[in-house]
Amino acid sequence: MAESGKRSGWVKASAIVVGLTIVYVAVLAAYAAGDSGDDSDIRRPAANGVLVYVDIDAVNGAAFEIDGHVSVYAGGELLDARGDLKEDLTIDVSPLVSSTDLTFAAGSRPGTLPVSLYSDGDIRLWPFDSYVSESVSVQAYGPNDAELPTEAALTDSLIGWDVRAAGSASAGGQAFTITSSRTAGSLTFDLALCVMLVILPICTLFVSIQTVRRRKAFQPPMVTWFAVMLFAVLPLRNIFPGTPPFGSWVDYSVVLWVLGGLVASLALYVIAWWKQAP
Structure with a gap:
């Protein structure tokens, strides 16, 4: 009887260890699945246009906003021999939380500027909360508010979040939607x-x-x-x-x-x- 009880105890202990091992492996697999994307990008701006990357790097549910950076690449016709802008360049990203203009002066090189976009959601639903930024548009302007051909691309540098764009994210001036939700991991x-x-x-x-x-x-x-x-x-x-x-x-x-x-x-x-x- 004692031997049978001892054997039963070993079986239960082994079952617990196996169960914990399975859960451990499942958690690691879920985490790895969230980081298995291909970040390669071969886009180039049009010769007379602008390529804008909107990179999301923070989700602030309490403030109803998502934070990120806008990286701007200008086409060859907009640059001089040194790679500087021939004329002023303004990037209009909306809806921004602040009214700060994203402007690059003539003679400077386009680069990266921080942005904060309004995003609707409810952090009280944690961990099932998600946030949506609707009617997001990106458009580049030259002197006298002349519209320039603009291509926008969304990138995600945020760990633990799945950020996606729906709609015409690659067409300048056209509205698209950014959705942020937690990854499986x-x-x-x-x-x-x-x-x-x-x-x-x-x-x-x-x-x-x-x-x-x-x-x-x-x-x-x-x-x-x-x-x-x-x-x-x-x-x-x-x-x-x-x-x-x-x-x-x-x-x-x-x-x-x-x-x-x-x-x-x-x-x-x-x-x-x-x-x-x-």
Whole structure:
């Protein structure tokens, strides 16, 4: 009988190890899948036109904006022999959060300038939040507001986010839509943090209930363990990627119930102490 019980224990332990290994490999695979894109680009600006890359490098859900940089490449007819602009060049990107003009003066070389675009979304839905920038347009202008042939391309340097353009993103002056959503790897990490929080009250409730039922003896040092678990919740919640504000969906669906379970566990253990202590 003892040998059978020992064998059963080894089977359960092996199953747990195998399960954790599978989850570990799945998380790594999801993360790798989010970074497997081909970043090569062979576009060139038209001889009398401008090529504009809009590179998104930050999503700020609390401020309803996405941040990035605009990289400008001018065609050969717009440049002198040294590669400097013959005339002033203005890039109109809308809808910008600020009204700052993206202007390159004659005699200078076009380069990179920061931009912030308005993006609609709800960070309280973390980790299932997504953001949409509608009617985004990019157009280059020369002197006297003369429109220049413009090609726009969206790039994504943001880890953990999938940023896509829908519509006529390559046609200057025509509106397109930028959508930002979390990658599978990022979403898996966020949900894994929530699962870890949920496991805490499950463990403490199991210990408390077994102690109240007198199936396990009361151990005074365990009270410290309950307190540590209780005060560990907020630090864990504060490391959620994207820093969702308090009162978000995850607080009502996970954090509140985790705190409630830990408090109930501590109360049950105090009851066990009252019943069993001399």
